[in-house]
Amino acid sequence: MTDNLLLGRLSLDAIPYHEPILVGTFCAVALGGMVVLGALTYFRLWGYLWREWFTSIDHKKIGVMYIVMGLIMLLRGFADAVMMRAQQALSFGDSAGFLPPHHYDQVFTAHGVIMIFFVAMPLVTGLMNYLVPLQIGARDVAFPFLNNFSFWMTTFGGVLVMISLFIGEFARTGWLAYPPLSGILGSPDVGVDYYIWSLQIAGVGTLLSGVNLIATIVKMRAPGMNLMKMPVFTWTALCTNVLIVAAFPVLTAVLVLLSLDRYVGTNFFSNDLGGNAMMYVNLIWIWGHPEVYILILPCFGVYSEIVSTFCGKRLFGYTSMVYATVVITILSYLVWLHHFFTMGSGASVNSFFGITTMIISIPTGAKIFNWLFTMYRGRIRFEVPMLWTIGFMITFVIGGMTGVLLAVPPADFVLHNSLFLIAHFHNVIIGGVVFAIMAAINFWFPKAFGYKLDSFWGKCSFWFWFVGFYFAFMPLYVLGLMGVTRRMSHFEDPSLQIWFQIAAFGAFLIALGIGSFLVQLVVSYLKRDQLRDLSGDPWNGRTLEWSTSSPPPDYNFAFTPVVHDNDAWADMKAHGYQRPQEGFVSIHMPKNTAAGFIIAALSAIMGFALIWQMWLLAGVGFVAMMAAIIIHTFNYQRDFHIPADEVVRVEADRTRLLAAHV
Numbered sequence: 106m107t108d109n110l111l112l113g114r115l116s117l118d119a120i121p122y123h124e125p126i127l128v129g130t131f132c133a134v135a136l137g138g139m140v141v142l143g144a145l146t147y148f149r150l151w152g153y154l155w156r157e158w159f160t161s162i163d164h165k166k167i168g169v170m171y172i173v174m175g176l177i178m179l180l181r182g183f184a185d186a187v188m189m190r191a192q193q194a195l196s197f198g199d200s201a202g203f204l205p206p207h208h209y210d211q212v213f214t215a216h217g218v219i220m221i222f223f224v225a226m227p228l229v230t231g232l233m234n235y236l237v238p239l240q241i242g243a244r245d246v247a248f249p250f251l252n253n254f255s256f257w258m259t260t261f262g263g264v265l266v267m268i269s270l271f272i273g274e275f276a277r278t279g280w281l282a283y284p285p286l287s288g289i290l291g292s293p294d295v296g297v298d299y300y301i302w303s304l305q306i307a308g309v310g311t312l313l314s315g316v317n318l319i320a321t322i323v324k325m326r327a328p329g330m331n332l333m334k335m336p337v338f339t340w341t342a343l344c345t346n347v348l349i350v351a352a353f354p355v356l357t358a359v360l361v362l363l364s365l366d367r368y369v370g371t372n373f374f375s376n377d378l379g380g381n382a383m384m385y386v387n388l389i390w391i392w393g394h395p396e397v398y399i400l401i402l403p404c405f406g407v408y409s410e411i412v413s414t415f416c417g418k419r420l421f422g423y424t425s426m427v428y429a430t431v432v433i434t435i436l437s438y439l440v441w442l443h444h445f446f447t448m449g450s451g452a453s454v455n456s457f458f459g460i461t462t463m464i465i466s467i468p469t470g471a472k473i474f475n476w477l478f479t480m481y482r483g484r485i486r487f488e489v490p491m492l493w494t495i496g497f498m499i500t501f502v503i504g505g506m507t508g509v510l511l512a513v514p515p516a517d518f519v520l521h522n523s524l525f526l527i528a529h530f531h532n533v534i535i536g537g538v539v540f541a542i543m544a545a546i547n548f549w550f551p552k553a554f555g556y557k558l559d560s561f562w563g564k565c566s567f568w569f570w571f572v573g574f575y576f577a578f579m580p581l582y583v584l585g586l587m588g589v590t591r592r593m594s595h596f597e598d599p600s601l602q603i604w605f606q607i608a609a610f611g612a613f614l615i616a617l618g619i620g621s622f623l624v625q626l627v628v629s630y631l632k633r634d635q636l637r638d639l640s641g642d643p644w645n646g647r648t649l650e651w652s653t654s655s656p657p658p659d660y661n662f663a664f665t666p667v668v669h670d671n672d673a674w675a676d677m678k679a680h681g682y683q684r685p686q687e688g689f690v691s692i693h694m695p696k697n698t699a700a701g702f703i704i705a706a707l708s709a710i711m712g713f714a715l716i717w718q719m720w721l722l723a724g725v726g727f728v729a730m731m732a733a734i735i736i737h738t739f740n741y742q743r744d745f746h747i748p749a750d751e752v753v754r755v756e757a758d759r760t761r762l763l764a765a766h767v
């Protein structure tokens with residue numbers, strides 16, 4: 106612990122100017138940043154961004170901001186992936202590649218942390234934020250201010266990880282920072298402290314958004330929408346947020362214990378004085394495994410909505426789909442030890458966790474069959490969202506099968522921490538989560554922005570991702586079966602190189618997939634008038650979000666809809682739904698506020714100060730944060746009214762657009 110109150114451990118040495126790759130990255134990021142900031146200033150967009158987006162408490166805008174943040178971090182996380190693939194394809198025999206081992210360790214650690222916490226989580230949370238209130242017929246989430254605050258806490262957690270690229274360094278421990286390597290003896294530098302504080306800050310955001318969405322789904326459903334009339338996506342969102350509320354406090358607690366070991370010298374996870382590193386491993390996976398279901402469950406919901414819409418049929422087995430989701434939610438809490446069968450917990454314990462893990466494949470399999478039976482005799486439209494969905498079904502089933510293989514303790518003893526494991530979890534996360542996000546963006550983009558995405562570039566993006574995935578990860582299954590270990594930056598055996606080269610080619614194809622998606626966004630924006638959707642229901646959707654205009658008005662629904670079926674909108678259309686033309690009243694809406702941004706920014710300043718042990722700044726940051734929370738509590742003028750005639754105008758616009766669309 107340093108006693109320099111002001112600067113703590115921070116000095117010029119923290120700037121990695123001796124690392125050419127980092128200096129180059131810094132220049133590129135600085136240049137890119139200047140271009141973006143310059144454009145925002147030139148087009149006078151700062152005020153608009155601040156007023157309409159950064160301070161917005163509208164769930165739709167917060168949802169979009171989560172997704173934008175996740176996509177930006179995807180570029181960073183993917184850059185790390187490209188570096189790993191290139192290094193492993195090059196570094197054979199006498200060639201050491203271009204990444205020194207200590208840098209390679211940081212890259213795979215940052216890649217895992219960023220992809221899970223700052224890509225997959227924001228993308229899934231953004232989707233739930235945007236869709237759930239619209240699907241249940243509500244005007245917003247239960248706690249709009251908390252929603253804005255949660256977003257900024259997640260974002261500032263990501264900012265801290267990005268700062269570690271240029272000031273100091275990130276952890277070199279792997280994405281779960283197992284002790285004793287993550288202890289102060291194993292990692293005396295600031296890397297693990299960046300890890301701890303970025304996750305603690307983002308974790309608060311995730312937990313609060315979990316509470317928010319549970320309260321919204323339980324308390325704010327439209328009349329008639331009882332639990333078994335909720336859309337499947339909303340069901341998966343409910344289960345996901347229950348898992349978030351149950352699992353994230355475990356992550357917070359275990360990181361507090363690790364920081365106590367690092368800051369004040371306790372011995373929770375050290376090798377001596379009664380410490381036990383296995384306690385950390387158990388606790389982090391008691392969070393970690395539910396975490397993977399927190400990611401995949403909403404994606405199962407996405408696929409359910411897309412399959413029934415593009416097959417023009419009611420989803421097959423709605424009830425069994427709901428029960429399967431609930432069973433998976435419960436089981437996901439009973440399997441965590443399969444992540445360390447090899448750490449000596451004995452045959453009986455391993456068998457229990459092996460069996461529970463295998464059982465999870467049953468409700469998951471039931472879902473796959475329900476989607477297939479929905480497609481059976483359906484009038485399938487192979488639009489881009491449906492392509493991603495079919496790609497998912499093929500890819501995810503393969504990933505599921507290798508998962509069941511790894512759930513067999515004797516097999517896992519051979520494959521644990523090999524590249525087979527790497528291939529498996531990328532198989533289910535890319536094939537399951539990434540494919541779902543791409544499908545969801547193509548499906549709900551017209552709802553959020555009023556025009557469809559270009560389907561040519563959409564299909565390019567899909568095929569590059571789909572084929573690229575197989576080139577990138579199938580070789581890793583082979584290498585894993587040959588016993589090649591994960592996290593190696595160099596290899597001696599030249600016969601392995603060809604597999605890494607094929608995998609590198611796969612990463613290149615995925616890069617083309619990401620590039621095509623970015624082109625798709627730009628081309629669609631340029632062609633937005635041609636791609637415009639006036640109906641609000643471009644795909645002939647089945648759930649309530651398709652009953653609103655595109656984009657929906659700030660208040661979502663002028664009148665709270667009455668629901669009679671889990672496919673509420675399909676049911677309303679089937680019964681000749683007539684949009685109300687009169688009787689509009691003024692609508693109560695919460696006000697935008699800067700408090701969420703300010704409090705979260707102060708927590709990041711406090712986090713940065715704690716990382717570098719700048720105790721004075723940490724103290725000031727903490728006091729300022731508390732003051733901001735108290736001021737906000739007393740000061741926040743919560744609501745305002747959207748006057749009735751404004752509602753009349755918006756609804757009249759909608760009627761006119763609909764008439765023009767017919």
Ligand SMILES: [Cu+2]
Nearest residue numbers: 394441443444
């Ligand atoms: Cu697991």
